[in-house]
Amino acid sequence: MTTLVAPLVQVRDLAKTFDVSAPWLNRVIERTPRQFVHAVDGVSFSIERGKTLALVGESGCGKSTVARLLVGLLQPTRGDVQFDGQATDAARHAGQLRQLRRRMQMIFQDPYASLNPRWKVLDIVGEPLREHGLAPTAEVLRAKVSDLLLQVGLAAADGEKFPHQFSGGQRQRISIARALATQPEFLVCDEPTSALDVSVQAQVLNIMKDLQRSRGLTYLFISHNLAVVRHVADQVGVMYLGRLVELADKAELFGHPRHPYTRMLLDAIPDIHMSGRARTPVQGEVPNPLNPPTGCAFHPRCPHANARCSAERPVLTMFQGVQVACHAVQEGRL
Amino acid sequence: MTQPLLEVKNLRVEFPTRRGTLLALDDISFDIAPGEILGVVGESGAGKSLTGAAIIGLLEPPGRIAGGEIRLAGQRIDNLPYEQMRAIRGRKIGAIFQDPLTSLNPLYTIGRQLTETILTHLPMSPSQARRRAIELLQETGIPAAAQRIDQYPHQFSGGMRQRVVIALALAADPQLIVADEPTTALDVSIQAQIISLLKRLCKDHGAAVMLVTHDMGVIAETCDRVAVLYAGRVAEIGPVGDVIHRPSHPYTHGLMGSIPAMDEDRERLLQIDGAMPRLNAIPQGCAYNPRCPQVMPRCREARPELLDAGATRAACWLVNPNRVAA
Amino acid sequence: MPTTPSPSPVAAPGAWARFFDGDVWFSFRHSPTAIIAAVIAALCLICSVFAPWVSPHNPFDLATLNLSDARLPPAWQDGGRRTYLLGTDDQGRDLLSALFYGARLSLAVGFASVLLSLVVGVGLGLLSGFVGGKVDAFIMRVCDVMLSFPSILVALLINGVARAMFPNAQDSLALGVLILAIALTGWVQYARTVRGSTLVERNKEYVQAARVIGVAPLRIMVRHVLPNVMGPVMVLATIQVAAAILTEATLSFLGVGVPPTSPSLGTLIRVGNDFLFSGEWWITIFPGLMLVLIALSVNLLGDWLRDALNPRLR
Numbered sequence: 001m002t003t004l005v006a007p008l009v010q011v012r013d014l015a016k017t018f019d020v021s022a023p024w025l026n027r028v029i030e031r032t033p034r035q036f037v038h039a040v041d042g043v044s045f046s047i048e049r050g051k052t053l054a055l056v057g058e059s060g061c062g063k064s065t066v067a068r069l070l071v072g073l074l075q076p077t078r079g080d081v082q083f084d085g086q087a088t089d090a091a092r093h094a095g096q097l098r099q100l101r102r103r104m105q106m107i108f109q110d111p112y113a114s115l116n117p118r119w120k121v122l123d124i125v126g127e128p129l130r131e132h133g134l135a136p137t138a139e140v141l142r143a144k145v146s147d148l149l150l151q152v153g154l155a156a157a158d159g160e161k162f163p164h165q166f167s168g169g170q171r172q173r174i175s176i177a178r179a180l181a182t183q184p185e186f187l188v189c190d191e192p193t194s195a196l197d198v199s200v201q202a203q204v205l206n207i208m209k210d211l212q213r214s215r216g217l218t219y220l221f222i223s224h225n226l227a228v229v230r231h232v233a234d235q236v237g238v239m240y241l242g243r244l245v246e247l248a249d250k251a252e253l254f255g256h257p258r259h260p261y262t263r264m265l266l267d268a269i270p271d272i273h274m275s276g277r278a279r280t281p282v283q284g285e286v287p288n289p290l291n292p293p294t295g296c297a298f299h300p301r302c303p304h305a306n307a308r309c310s311a312e313r314p315v316l317t318m319f320q321g322v323q324v325a326c327h328a329v330q331e332g333r334l
Numbered sequence: 335m336t337q338p339l340l341e342v343k344n345l346r347v348e349f350p351t352r353r354g355t356l357l358a359l360d361d362i363s364f365d366i367a368p369g370e371i372l373g374v375v376g377e378s379g380a381g382k383s384l385t386g387a388a389i390i391g392l393l394e395p396p397g398r399i400a401g402g403e404i405r406l407a408g409q410r411i412d413n414l415p416y417e418q419m420r421a422i423r424g425r426k427i428g429a430i431f432q433d434p435l436t437s438l439n440p441l442y443t444i445g446r447q448l449t450e451t452i453l454t455h456l457p458m459s460p461s462q463a464r465r466r467a468i469e470l471l472q473e474t475g476i477p478a479a480a481q482r483i484d485q486y487p488h489q490f491s492g493g494m495r496q497r498v499v500i501a502l503a504l505a506a507d508p509q510l511i512v513a514d515e516p517t518t519a520l521d522v523s524i525q526a527q528i529i530s531l532l533k534r535l536c537k538d539h540g541a542a543v544m545l546v547t548h549d550m551g552v553i554a555e556t557c558d559r560v561a562v563l564y565a566g567r568v569a570e571i572g573p574v575g576d577v578i579h580r581p582s583h584p585y586t587h588g589l590m591g592s593i594p595a596m597d598e599d600r601e602r603l604l605q606i607d608g609a610m611p612r613l614n615a616i617p618q619g620c621a622y623n624p625r626c627p628q629v630m631p632r633c634r635e636a637r638p639e640l641l642d643a644g645a646t647r648a649a650c651w652l653v654n655p656n657r658v659a660a
Numbered sequence: 661m662p663t664t665p666s667p668s669p670v671a672a673p674g675a676w677a678r679f680f681d682g683d684v685w686f687s688f689r690h691s692p693t694a695i696i697a698a699v700i701a702a703l704c705l706i707c708s709v710f711a712p713w714v715s716p717h718n719p720f721d722l723a724t725l726n727l728s729d730a731r732l733p734p735a736w737q738d739g740g741r742r743t744y745l746l747g748t749d750d751q752g753r754d755l756l757s758a759l760f761y762g763a764r765l766s767l768a769v770g771f772a773s774v775l776l777s778l779v780v781g782v783g784l785g786l787l788s789g790f791v792g793g794k795v796d797a798f799i800m801r802v803c804d805v806m807l808s809f810p811s812i813l814v815a816l817l818i819n820g821v822a823r824a825m826f827p828n829a830q831d832s833l834a835l836g837v838l839i840l841a842i843a844l845t846g847w848v849q850y851a852r853t854v855r856g857s858t859l860v861e862r863n864k865e866y867v868q869a870a871r872v873i874g875v876a877p878l879r880i881m882v883r884h885v886l887p888n889v890m891g892p893v894m895v896l897a898t899i900q901v902a903a904a905i906l907t908e909a910t911l912s913f914l915g916v917g918v919p920p921t922s923p924s925l926g927t928l929i930r931v932g933n934d935f936l937f938s939g940e941w942w943i944t945i946f947p948g949l950m951l952v953l954i955a956l957s958v959n960l961l962g963d964w965l966r967d968a969l970n971p972r973l974r
Contacts, residue, residue, distance in 0.1 A: 230599075
């Protein structure tokens with residue numbers, strides 16, 4: 001179903017390459033070539049307002065790099081990011097990056113490292129308010145911070161405490177409160193519940209869903225846990241070695257996975273309800289990103305690979321309502 | 335009735351700190367039959383890793399066993415002197431830890447580490463030990479084992495390293511393997527490989543496994559029975575299907591409900607308010623009572639023991655409210 | 661909205677209350693070495709700060725000196741007098757008072773130079789670790805070069821150059837040059853330590869969160885990273901005070917330190933050295949003992965602080 005409203009976030013051919021070469025002197029003496037890691041290699045997607053796009057994949061697939069590219073922690077090597085119709089690159093040059101930062105924020109994975117251990121919670125949550133001039137006096141700051149803390153299920157008095165006095169789940173809530181301080185429209189969440197216990201994860205996920213509903217937030221949710229993704233996402237993108245291999249609505253992806261890697265991932269999830277479904281054993285491991293396979297990155301592990309797969313890189317194309325990057329699917333072999 | 339391989343009775347582990355003594359494990363009891371896979375599941379702070387450490391005899395000081403006993407094949411092992419425990423560790427009990435990167439010594443080849451373990455516990459010549467090491471590597475699915483045996487740990491990927499660690503644990507043919515979060519640091523697709531490998535090898539070698547993890551999915555796939563820990567106590571223990579699908583303890587029920595499911599869509603996950611109590615603030619009576627949706631007055635006064643609840647045993651007064659506390 | 665129950669709504673404890681409840685104070689209370697070292701260091705500090713009030717005489721006032729009282733032995737030996745408890749030196753100065761005034765000078769030079777090298781070293785280290793790239797490479801090469809020179813030689817060099825440039829310098833200028841010289845030999849340690857800690861902290865999520873919020877890099881450096889890297893710096897500074905005092909003593913012993921009219925402990929040791937073999941041992945030994953006492957107590961305090969602040973040892 002196409003909408004007439006432009007998506008809030010649009011990413012086109014985004015790429016990021018890291019130079020991991022040895023130091024110049026070593027290269028000269030040992031005659032080794034320069035080495036690059038294509039952490040993100042041409043990723044395109046869009047997120048509609050009020051929806052959640054989840055990016056899943058295993059370690060080294062580049063999903064965290066995409067998150068950092070979107071919020072401006074990293075500069076892309078290629079491609080562009082459009083936020084609400086405006087290219088972020090142009091905003092940077094025009095000095096409007098500040099306004100952009102008000103409208104998008106990030107939540108990180110590690111609840112213990114994402115809060116400055118020497119600052120009080122009041123200062124941590126109030127920092128964005130101070131930075132963007134949203135709290136002219138100390139009383140206004142205190143009031144706003146208390147309000148934010150209450151919204152994430154903490155007490156107003158918690159503002160006087162230090163991070164080490166809180167548990168992992170509570171710290172993640174403080175992170176959420178900080179991210180919401182400037183009333184952003186877009187939140188990038190980098191594995192926000194991966195470091196939390198299951199029951200605490202449930203609390204945090206419920207809060208995130210409630211907040212999305214009440215404030216109309218748009219989320220980019222990064223995770224390696226497909227069950228969590230199934231719970232929170234509207235659309236899901238599967239990444240492998242820096243490329244998007246499948247992008248579909250949640251129901252389609254989980255109900256009828258197209259790409260062989262998606263099928264492998266879904267098969268690999270331990271079946272807690274022990275429905276007794278047969279699992280195809282998984283082959284191999286993720287290849288070294290310094291030396292990715294030619295053509296389709298997944299072909300060494302794919303049971304359906306042919307000669308074309310090792311030579312030609314598949315492009316993400318629309319197929320039966322979902323976007324898949326797979327020769328076998330497009331040729332109808334699957 | 336065969337004698338259980340591992341018997342843990344009323345185990346208590348405490349940590350003396352400057353603010354007083356903290357009781358990290360409070361009266362834990364369970365058995366493992368020979369060849370059985372028991373899962374020990376709980377959230378962080380419940381004490382599951384400590385249980386594993388206490389059994390292997392690797393409790394970090396100042397932690398110490400303050401009561402109860404641990405018996406391996408009838409013999410007490412919790413009060414053994416260091417040298418005797420060292421002989422048992424490795425020979426009768428193998429261990430697999432979470433991080434394969436730090437479980438292997440980066441300075442020695444894996445062949446040397448394997449043969450060293452084998453030679454320490456089994457009477458063999460070095461060449462026999464090397465042959466056995468290669469066999470073990472082949473069993474764990476390492477390709478070209480005869481060549482890779484002389485490589486260093488950093489030349490292996492994460493999943494491969496964990497296979498080497500499993501081979502190390504099985505090297506001396508132990509009767510019991512204690513695995514502490516063996517798949518947590520691995521990718522999902524590798525997790526599945528390692529879990530099935532562990533299951534298969536333990537059945538082949540006839541070793542029992544105590545699998546400590548926070549991942550219920552892994553437990554569901556691997557274990558025969560499971561014990562759920564909460565705040566250093568056993569909340570529920572029983573066959574894995576019964577504990578997961580028909581839990582008797584409200585905590586187990588809440589835990590199962592808060593796990594997002596792959597086969598159904600729910601608007602909200604079942605949520606347990608609050609958090610596990612810190613060791614210095616464990617409530618009176620049942621440790622779960624402040625968070626329990628079905629709390630009764632009795633729960634705040636008297637601590638329930640493990641009571642029979644049909645297929646499982648649960649430490650909850652709901653199971654038998656009229657039972658007189660011992 | 662689910663609320664996690666917070667403990668009773670008492671006002672959060674103030675900074676002092678938190679300190680005395682903390683692990684550091686606890687470790688101090690239970691370490692006899694640390695307590696004794698702290699007591700000795702405090703005594704030396706008090707005696708030197710309040711030297712004019714504590715000393716029986718004023719050794720720097722040339723008018724009160726009596727040359728006929730020169731080279732008197734300590735009070736408990738034959739020939740000693742009660743007013744000169746530890747004896748006198750070759751100019752008739754009471755040794756006890758000279759010890760206090762000398763310690764005062766030594767401690768002042770020691771603290772001042774450590775403060776200066778701390779400011780320079782921490783600043784450069786933060787910059788180096790945070791900015792990285794060519795700036796980092798340049799600063800680290802400068803550190804390497806500085807470390808390849810023995811610190812005494814560097815101090816001598818600076819002193820010599822200063823003397824050549826300002827031949828009629830005032831005493832205060834000489835003192836300033838001395839402090840500068842010692843500071844310039846010590847800043848490298850701070851820079852390297854802070855750079856290492858900064859590299860670690862820079863990649864932590866709270867710094868990234870501040871960047872996403874849009875905080876300027878300088879502000880992030882000072883307000884976020886700096887408080888978290890100061891721990892090892894404090895330990896280093898404590899131990900460096902002792903090293904600075906010893907360096908000053910060495911320079912004064914060599915005659916290129918403090919001006920001779922206001923002798924520090926090092927000057928006294930040098931002066932007494934000439935009389936050591938004629939049996940007048942007290943002129944060298946007592947200043948030497950005082951120096952050792954100060955350096956030892958400060959070093960022990962630094963050792964204790966390092967262990968107390970090390971989270972792994974707790």
